[in-house]
Amino acid sequence: MSRQPGLIFVISGPSGVGKDAVIEKLVDADPQLERSVSYTTRRPRPGETDGVDYSFVSREEFERLIEQAEFLEHASYDGNLYGTSRQRVEELREAGHDVILKIDVKGAEQVRARLRDATFIFLAPPTMEELVRRSALRKTESAEERSARQMIAEKEMTFASHYDHVVVNDDLDRAVAEVLEIIRGVRSRQS
Ligand code: 5GP
Numbered sequence: 001m002s003r004q005p006g007l008i009f010v011i012s013g014p015s016g017v018g019k020d021a022v023i024e025k026l027v028d029a030d031p032q033l034e035r036s037v038s039y040t041t042r043r044p045r046p047g048e049t050d051g052v053d054y055s056f057v058s059r060e061e062f063e064r065l066i067e068q069a070e071f072l073e074h075a076s077y078d079g080n081l082y083g084t085s086r087q088r089v090e091e092l093r094e095a096g097h098d099v100i101l102k103i104d105v106k107g108a109e110q111v112r113a114r115l116r117d118a119t120f121i122f123l124a125p126p127t128m129e130e131l132v133r134r135s136a137l138r139k140t141e142s143a144e145e146r147s148a149r150q151m152i153a154e155k156e157m158t159f160a161s162h163y164d165h166v167v168v169n170d171d172l173d174r175a176v177a178e179v180l181e182i183i184r185g186v187r188s189r190q191s
Helices: 019-029 059-067 086-094 105-114 128-137 143-157 172-190
Strands: 008-012 033-035 071-077 080-085 098-102 119-124 165-168
Touching (some): 008 019, 008 172, 019 033, 019 098, 019 172, 071 086, 071 105, 080 086, 080 105, 086 098, 105 119, 128 143
Parallel strands (some): 008 098, 008 119
Antiparallel strands (some): 071 080
């Protein structure tokens, strides 16, 4: 059953924790959920598609979008800019979708200040050692990028307590099931 407008679910967590895998499964499992495609100035990684994984833009274009108040939130992460399109989120919500925002902890703070009814979920690794191990398996980043992201990850972990829910990604299917339960709980309280 579709409602207007849809709910917002923010998902944050350190690089390598498995946010993309969790979100992909969530969207597959629940047709009412949609992910908002963010803008970034980061270069596409092999296998990433413009308009699907991100809208890849230059820094000049990103700054123009800031001036045009296009962003619901935006933040810099490891030297690149990332932002959520206000218009895309509104279009999805108006179409009756509940929207997932995969954003960093600084972006989440901005959304918290602007959208009081959003739900905030922090995806945590079972241990920091496991996070390092998983990140090393990713072949998409250089050793320098991985070590920068590891330092950011340690800072990001200190924000977990700001979130409504902390879900440990110890097992992908179990973590997805827990997030789905949270989402369904929020829906049933709203209806
Ligand atoms: P990656 O470069 O690995 O795709 O993303 C790096 C970080 O940027 C991740 O923590 C991711 O959640 C975050 N991120 C992705 N899109 C957005 C966005 O639109 N806004 C903010 N604030 N962070 C984002």
